[in-house]
Amino acid sequence: MTVPRIVVLDGHTLNPGDNLWTGLEELGEVAVYERTPGDQIAERSAGAAIVLTNKTPLDAAALESLPALRMIAVLATGYDVVDVAAAARRGVVVANVPEYGTDSVAQHVFALLLELCSAAGAHDRAVRDGAWQRSPDFSFWLQSPIELSGRTMGIVGCGRIGRRVAAIASAFGMRVLVTSRSRCEIAGTQWTDIAVLVADADVISLHCPLTPATRGMVDEAFLRRMRPNAFLINTARGPLIDEDALAAALRDGTIAGAAVDVVAAEPIRDDNPLLRAPRCIITPHLAWASLAARRRLMAATVENVRAFLAGAPINVVGAGTSAPA
Secondary structure (H helix, E strand, C coil): CCCCEEEECCCCCCCCCCCCCHHHHCCCEEEECCCCCHHHHHHHHCCCCEEEECCCCECHHHHHCCCCCCEEEECCCCCCCECHHHHHHCCCEEECCCCCCHHHHHHHHHHHHHHHHHCHHHHHHHHHCCHHHHCCCCCCCCCCCCCCCCCEEEEECCCHHHHHHHHHHHHCCCEEEEECCCCCCCCCCEECCHHHHHHHCCEEEECCCCCCCCCCCECHHHHHHCCCCCEEEECCCHHHECHHHHHHHHHCCCCCEEEECCCCCCCCCCCCHHHHCCCEEECCCCCCCCHHHHHHHHHHHHHHHHHHHCCCCCCECCCCCCCCC
């Protein structure tokens, strides 16, 4: 077998300098690009048997321009950036990494939730601005801290991350409700339908995939069914939420607060309504990005490529199974 040409279209987020491509370089002739505009995909990937992508879209037209392509390795769990049907028609294997960031994302859910509950960052800024020094009392607060124990966590989605969030919520003493497309059983939790969960939860955390059925699921009606003291957290996919509806719900006090690590268009645009919404925390899609998680992602991607080259592809989400000649 000839040495395959391997092209990484957008490698910066996986390896900004601390997560080397050494393992991949052992498998072929590797070219790494930090970012690739759509009009440069064909040029950069010319002659490549294997292309790695995270967010660079590979649609039917892009695939048509790459006759040598035999495998697409997605540097993520979600693979909606690839036209899987078009890849299947061309016999191109598409492989993803099903699990690498469970603990990091679940941890970030609670970083966001605890900030909503205790506003540690805002209190630190207030102290540094002199508010404590000016206080006549030994203690002051911008908002009374909220205790999680005894409150209800509602988890939408029953995958690995949703299950990990459920375990952490239970450790905080929370009652946990779970809903998903199909019924699932998680020890210490109660499965229910989404209508009950939305009405009963003090915190709703989204962990479902983006599909035609879930796109925009958090709309005005959804938000109006939530408790006025409830928080909404999204570390899954931005388009799950109607952002105009959420901004309006935060402005009029329909819900108490929200925290998102993902938005509909990324990087976030200046006109995103959540940027001007009160009681809304926004982080820049970083929940997945701990070094530990990125190292797992790199290792799993290398194994995906290695298995494909050995003629036994793993983690395949598309059709086509043959290794390049």
